[in-house]
Amino acid sequence: MSLAVAPVRSIPVPLETERGTYGMMCTILTEGFLFVALFASYFMLGSNKERWRIEELPKLHYALPMLAVLILSSLVLHWGERRVKEERYAAGRIALTLTILIGLVFLTLSAFDYREHWQHLTPSTDSYGSIFYTITSFHAAHVIVGLLILIYVLFLPRYAPAAQSPYRPYHVAAMYWHFVDVVWIFVVGILYVGPHL
């Protein structure tokens, strides 16, 4: 290769880092509409009819602590994200581990919640049971996916640490986790608290 034509990069241009953020925003948009469709179905199935005789109102004593657990996990993860941005990776990794553990606590609580509801309501009881378990299990599936993403980030090796920080993957994974948490606020509000009002 002759030197005469070798290109010279005279303007220093930074490497692009926001692709993942944009991609995740789009993912959250479409996943958000997934839950919009599910909640719309909930309302449509429940409207205009006497048929939903919810014999026992949904129990709140697991759902509300689950909400607190998820909000706590989001706070911890956000704290960790800020540490990573300051390049304090060990603190970030500890926060990530804590978030994953709290996420597992959420799934455990959700198993207890299911066990309790299952005694008087199953997906094949009626359309209420169908939509109740579909929405909650869709959310649980999103929690599991969120955990798998967080686990991936936790074990992410850092090649060439001087050039790149693991901040971006951490940030993108955190966006998804916060989204999953926000969805649970709506699930609790609409499915659990709503019928009590």
Added chain:
Amino acid sequence: MSAGTTAVQQRLQEIWETPKTFYGWFSTVDHKEIGHRYLATAFIFLIIGGIEALIMRIQLAQSDQSWLTPEAYNQLFTMHGMTMIFWYAAPILSGFANYLIPLMIGARDMAFPRLNAFSYWTFLLSGILLYVSAFMGQSPHGGWFAYAPYTSLRYSPGYGMDFYALALIFLTVSTTVGAVNFIVSIFRLRAPGMAISRMPLFLYSTLTISFAILMSLPALTVDCVFLELDRRWGTHFFDTRLGGEPLLWQQLFWFFGHPWVYVVFLPATGMASMIIPVFSRRPIVGYPYVAISTILTGVVGFGVWLHHMFAVGMSDIAMSFFSAGSMTISIFSAVQVFCWIATIWKGRPVPTAAMHFAMGFLALLVIGGLNGIFTAIIPVDWQVHDTYFVVAHLHYVLIGANVFPVFAAFHYWLPKMTGRMLDERLGKWSFWVMFVGFNLAFFPMHLAGLGGMPRRIYTYPAGLGLDGLNMTATIGAFIFGIGILLSIINFFQSLRTGQIAGKNPWNADSLEWETDSPPAPYATVHIPTVVSRHPLWDDHDEEYDPKNERVFDDGRETLSTTWLDAEPQSIMKMPEDTISPLLVALALMLLFLALVFQWMWVALAGAVGTLFAGYYWLWPRPEEKLA
């Protein structure tokens, strides 16, 4: 490579070229190669769907025929509808978008090249999953919109509707990741200076439909999940005996379904907005109005879905609202149509084959739009609901506003892709045969519908006055098929004997014509800069770069710019070729196939396989840096 190849070109070639090996074929992430495959695969689906249509037309040519059983006929029209709407109409436009968008915006690839490959593989595999059902003789038979409760296990035993639900969920994966890719590419990869007010109009339509896809497809996914749960897992979403609601299926389906109409229509108008000005030899009239009405069509398209359900018995106020919404949409289409007519009027039209197809599109769109207004008027809709009038309307819209512009696009852009010109004479013959055949096939259906012929019947008795109309339609359908065949012949002939196209055979204005035909893997040596809406028609030299600042030959890289003004911002690292998208797609295929038959252990294997293939995909290679 020619003798004039410089060292820079050679280096870029080495960086971007995919080796032509067996492994290279499965691992390429080049948007041009993926675009080719999208176009070829979708075109094969067009041919398959077309053959299904011709079989139905033979059955209906005369009254009281019985060489197809009712069940076979139901499966045929369902597969025809699904193939055409889901596996041809949208993917073929994705094919053009995949191939053209990076070239049009002066980028070296899409923003997520591996996701792009994944999008193609899932598209292909979901189509194969659908057609597995045909080989089992248990294709879906509930029509492409598969109304519950007819599609419940009780009334539709067998695996047909399971294939329907799961193949569609699988396809939504492909379409969704494709839409994400288009949005990020268009927002972040435009050449310096290509501000949002200078984008080619095709980008506006692709951007609009990508957002429409992200917001509407989840409704289809949820709907298909409900259907599958109802069929195989004991839930009662659509079962009225236990509080279910059959209308829920329709609401969700059409909330997705009507925006989908624009997904298969708007990019075609975008292509027309590129082609008509070039062959009118002037810039398009009313660029901002075309751009805005494209976006508004996408927005208002979310507020009209109930017009598919006027006959189910709703409140008057709901119906009036959606009727008004439906008529509003026609204003935006009319704005575009008048802009195209004004462009032709003020310009000096060149009657090329591509222009013929574009003009045919205009004529058919107007007819399809007008009979669409008929069906937006509620009393008329009640009269013609579920008759051949609706069949005529939807084919005028879908063939007129998708197939004809797609053929215009083939005649316009194939020289760029293959490097050889199509035969103009044969192209025009193909157009006229298709145009005559199409109108002969579908115009009589208006009359048959008004005369009371219901859609989706496998035969009809003699003496109703329908024989002549149906025979005409069948003859027209075959003539239409011959017209398509002429274009296929033209294509293969051009590969051998076509004239060499050169960079810009049409003297067009947009950036893709700046590249060689066919384009080099790296597109242009210097990332172009843009100062107007018509880069190749102005005095600015797009590749002027004396200091080689925009060559980027440190590995696969392209330039990322700000989303509004397209000012250079950063360098985007691009991934190498990899087989991981194919692995994830295959694992997903296993998952969905297993779910059809409820082989839960296999499904679990598919899910775990997807997970680990996904980790393998995302895991940074030691030589790569984290980005």
